[in-house]
Amino acid sequence: MTTNVPENQLYQFFFEPITEQQNQRVRLGLALTLLLVSICSLITYQGILRGQYQGEIFNDDVKVYFWFERFLDSELFPNDLIADYFKSVTPVGYNFLFSILTNLGVEPLFLMQIIPLFLIFFSSAYIFLLSLEIVPIITFGFLTTILSWMTFFPSDSLPRSFFLALFPAFLYYLIRGALLPCLGTIFLQGLLYTPFLFILIGLLIIRLFKWKNGRLTVSSNRQDYVFCLAGILVAGIGIIVYVLSSYRYLPSISGSEAIKMPEFWYHDGRAPYYSDNILDTYIFGWQSGLKPGRLLDSQTNIGRLSFLLPILLYLSSKFLLVTKIKKNIVILFQIIVVSLGLNLLAHLVFFKLYYPNRYTNLPLRFVIILASSLSLLILFEAVWRWLGHFELFSVINKKMVAITMTTLLGGYSLLYPLYLSTQKLPKVFYHVPSIEMFFTKQPKNIMVASLEEVIASNIPTFSKRSVLTASEFANPYHLKYYTPIKQRTIDLINAHYTDDLSQLKTFIEQYKVDFLVVREATFSPEFLTKSIWFRQWKDIAKKIKTQQEQEKVPSLLQLSETCAEFQSEDWLVVSSKCILAQKEIQ
Template sequence: MPSLSELLLTPVAKTPRSRLVFWFSLSLAFALVYGVLAWQEAFSSAYLVQDDARQHVFWMRRFTDPDLFPNDLIADYFQSVAPWGYTLFYRLFALLGIDPLLLSKLLPMALGLGAAAYGFGVGLQLLPVPLTGFLSSLLVSQVVWGHEDIASASPRAFMPLIFLAFLYYLHRRSLLPCLATIALEGLFYPQYVFVFAGILLLQPLRWQRGLRLSSNQQDYWFCIAGLVVAFLVMLPFALTSSAFGPTITAAEARPLPEFYPGGRSVFFNEDPLFFWLIGIRSGIFPYFLPPIMGLGILLPLLLKLPHRFPLVSQVTHRTSTLLHLPIVGLGLFFLAHAVLFKLHLPSRYTAYTLRFALVLATAVVLTLLLDAGLRWLSRQSQPSRGARVLVGGVSSLLALAILLFPSYAPEFPDTNYKVGEEPELYAFLAQQPKEIVVASLVRKADFIPTFAQRSILVGREYAIPYHVGYANQFRQRATDLLKAQYTTNRAELRQFIQTYGVDYWLIDQDSFSRKFLQEEWVKQYPSAVEAAKTSLQQQKTPALKRLANRCTVSAAGDLSLLDAKCLLAPSQPG
């Protein structure tokens, strides 16, 4: 019977195929369990949608019904910024009769399994021991399911899988598959093509008694071919401009409330440590999960101690990629800050480059530590109980820290699904003509495009400020809506309804209170908020409030849906 060391630490070249299949299957089993946990939540309610899918998926219902969302600023904008490959992917499934919202719930499982499979392969390329492949895959699964990106089924949900596939084929020097991953990244999540290009540029460099250039011509041809594909796939983005105006600049963003705490797209912060280190959009490393990946920083030290960690001899030169990832990620992070918002959000460049570098390094470190511990025991003719307890205890604690991560993580899997709580409202609106527009400042209105498939004038979820043309129109709409909701002048109310073609107006029990004006996203429009506060302080009754009872056509809970035709109608003599 093979010893524990043979079962866990035998190199791939000497491992029976059945044992390798076992470790790979176990890796996928964990990924499958994590995916099933996400599915349980995804299908726990008929009216449930992932937070970001409300932006990225709702408009895709146009694939099955082109008449939906006519002349809809919000739908047109999010359709315009969707990457071409991402759009085509959903369109093809829509042609097969699969609803985009359903696909967005099914898709994360496949993406998670794919990431786990490539994580296993990349781990073996770093240290060809099946245990390393398993640990790499497991930690990769915990990374992707410990953050909401994969559950969003948005363009960035595809990035972890494609990124790991890129590393796998890059290490194998499989040219065509590697070029295919670069092209796919450009079609699904274009900004990460810059990461791929940076990694390719570093391939000819070798650290052998100092920094040297590779003597292998294949490294140069591989680099050139990859950069050519990266250039070609990004060229259309460079040659075309957005229909919704240029990207906002740092100077334009700094005065806007949207970019500060409480705003829709918090970026700036007065605390420099928070801003540079853990800011969700501005920081180098917003989330450090799973925490055991911190062990990855020990890898350079262990590699310099082969006499203490003999398995170091099996570690391949491909571990140099683990250094390339943070170099490229940090370089692009600071470049993104320098040309703020031109390369979108700086944290996007370090989040996964650092996470994957650390979890892959951690898998190697754990394998080296276990091997060293077992070798130490084997060198003793009769290991003492204390020695066995030490090795077994430390190994068990590390194993528990990994396996039990889902139980102590803040939220695992992190899906960020949101529940629509007003099915009667969605059903009523879905029965109305497809061209209707609903005006509302109520947060619950954000669910209307997804579940009623009808247009809204504005909504907190859709107040994305990165393109000036869209953001200015949206800001004007929101400001006008606030003014109209609190105006005491009925003529101004009528003018707003006619200007924007409003058919229904959704309010709740707090819509005319000072409390409502403290809503974070409403406070992004200070001029209108101050005017509304002044009116309320003077105890003036808004025209909309006076008409609310008479014009309500649907009510559920604390929500009331008002008919704009009624609001426009002349007052009846009393």
């Protein structure tokens, strides 16, 4: 025989704060939340797990870690400038993690696809526990965790993604006053993605100051100073390790140098930061870190509720749940201050702290999630109590609200990954698999050159062979690396379009190029408007356009069919040996 659940039990289930003694409720809530997160994640990743996408789903940025293949085969990418550079700037811990896992025989690309599953599980656990330190209500922990999953997943396995797992863990241990685990998260952050250490250090420092009686005072809590000094020491070790590992290409480019380079200008630069419109540089630009559309997640649209939280807190007398909020909520304000402060500092000392968006995109979105979840819960509790004024239907209405809320949240969470289009998933396409397969069968020490980005950027990852240059790898952040890459690219462009066979041969011999990949469209005027190289280097584009108007036929185009060693549709793989053997063009 079934019995009805009393309405006070329903209220307690959703809104009753837990106590320190109710560990069983916390464990149960955490287990159920992680179960739902796991189900949603597996649904989203079913393409990978079942092979439906043929290994195509992963973030485009993972291509810069093609050199991980060296862990499996040390003969790959010999004397490769690009591979050596990205190895140098890769965080030590990230490098070590993949070296261990690949030495067990696991393919790096497969690791890139599966690591997000473990990261989201780890981060979800700490987000749930952190939420309870702010508002000790199980429903709040559930809401925050699910909204975090919707916002940040599917994620990637890049170094910055480890911040999503370590940041909530750091905050949890910081609030709990657990020194050693807190220092552990700082240490791991330093090894896995060093730049985010500045966020953690900033939070440790800002907690030395308190707002009392309308004025700013210095903390009298000895623990705050212990955490701060110990944290700075551990973070300092992480920074030193990173600098020593990447010293070969230091220093980073300065702002005075970057502003003169087209690579750093909107809208055609490879790494845009500057704009003729100052608002694009500081607010609306992609690298500003304050772009509203980026901070307010467009997939769930719930982020806008975060702006209601200050109003709800101000009207605390009208919203009962506000009284359940712990003083630990101040951590949200502290994150905002530190994040915006570092963002401003990054603008002022550009490029010493990298792009300003590094310090706001993830931390502020994290705050927005917590604030949105809390606003949603406060409003829901207020609606619940409002329905209580209708005595005749109070029990029915409350049960309906409870059922509706549970159904909507659970159903939306489960359906969300099913409707998540593949366009929103991080991915890379095998655009020309036949050519990639061709290069896989060639010697390991070959060098490939191509102006076609779909070829040049994908060959190192999918063919495991070196390329001379590619925009995907042309990071202009360290001139010791970028200067030779830029020169390579300019030389490739000149050799590609010259009608002087001797210039083409000189280029091949200078860079020891074994194959050039071309297609007829590469030589067309339209290509000059599409290629990132010509969009940012307009003076070079103008010179090539003049050559085309003079109807000078490039030597490479004339020899492309004669010296083609492999063809796939309109793509031609041209042999350098054949070109060097040509005495003249017939």
